Amino acid sequence: MIGLIRRIRDAGVLTMNRRNAEYIMEYNNRRHYPLVDDKLRSKQLAEEAGIRVPALYCVIEIQRQIRRLPELLAGRDDFVIKPAHGSGGTGILVIAGSQYGRYRRANGTLITEDEIGHHIANILSGMYSLGGQPDRAILEQRVEFDPMFDHIAHGGVPDIRTVVFRGIPVMAMVRLPTRRSDGKANLHQGALGAGLDIATGETTTAVCLDRPVTRHPDTGAPIAGVRIPDWHDLLTLAARCYSLAQLGYLGVDVVLDYHQGPMMLELNARPGLSIQLANRASLLHRLRRIEAMERLPHNPEVRAALAREMFSDPE
Structure with a gap:
């Protein structure tokens, strides 16, 4: 692991301090942060731009609405509850069915309606929100992930994180749930x-808890060599989110629904740096290549094609 970190550092690793000072502060106007920090606002902007997102069922804003849970959940046993201002995947509750009069979580455990109400109360109190501020709870569609991931995911929905800089997708990874992550795509x-591989959408190298791995820890299946379908369309979707969020340095999270295809899950104004370990490549090197370009294409599809051309060679 030390050798891997040294190789990436020698290649010009993007550190947190440099990311914050040279890219987030330089390219991300703080007045646009609410567009991405509020998942409801992000969802609304995406829908207005014609970008597919998981369907919104309802929003719970005050404690007394929890009394209406039997009404709000009537006829539903397949949904997700998340905080509108959550971060790092905390506070997300995934319900994948019902059994014996209770709700079945994605990890197979059963919970009662009262326990769901308690979880929502915690969301409203700000337990999972940025800064601990009072929050809202979002009840939305649960994505059914594409079966192509069956052998390399456990108990949850994989997502694809793409870092977009000045509208150009520069690096991507797929985050695969494990038993240890409780079925969540949280590194x-x-x-x-x-x-x-930004040019082909094929999985290459992988890490788990910052340690290199070649097989999924639960299924034993090899990670490399899985090709994401409709890769160019997915990169184009990520490129479109540049104008959506009005942020120069952005993380775009997309899920692949089996029935509806790519969906934007959320946007991030401060995407993490583990993507460099997953790719065994330097973000800084790629960002500087984009910075050196005086003029960039306006069309998102052309920007996606440019990314595939620029970053097709191994570093």
Whole structure:
């Protein structure tokens, strides 16, 4: 692991301090942060731009609305509850069915309606929100992930994180849930991050808890060599989010629904740096190439094609 970090550092790793000072502060106007920090606002902007997102069922804003849970959940046993201002995947509750009069979580455990109400109360109190401020709870569609991921994901929905700089997708990875991450695509909780060849959309190298891996820890299946379908369309979607969020340095999270195709899950004004470990490549090197360009294409599809051309060679 030390050798891997040294190789990336020697290649010009983007550190947190440099990311914050040279890219987030320089290219991200703080007045646009509410566009991405509020998941409801991001969802609304995406829908207005014709970008597909998981369907919104309802929003719970005050404690007394929790009394209406039987009404709000009537006829539903397949949904997701998340905080509008959550970060790092915390506070997300995934319900994948019902059994014996209770709701079944994605990890197979059963919970009662009262327990769901308690979880929503915690969301409203700000337990999972940025800065601990009072929050709203979003009840939305649960994505059914494409079966192509069956052998390299456990108990949850994989997502694809793409870092977009000045409208150009520069690096991507697919985040794969594990037993340790409780079925969530969160690297800090133990999900696996697999680098994606930006030119082809094929998985390459991978890390789990910042350690290189070649196989999924739960299924034993090899990670490399899985090709994401409709890769150019997915990169184009990520490029479109540049004008959506009005942020120069941006993380775009997309899920692949089996029935509806790519959906924008959320946007991030401060995307993490583990994507470099997953790809065993330097973000800084790619960002500087984009910075050196005086003029960039306006069309998102052309920007996606430019990314595939610029970053097709191994570094």
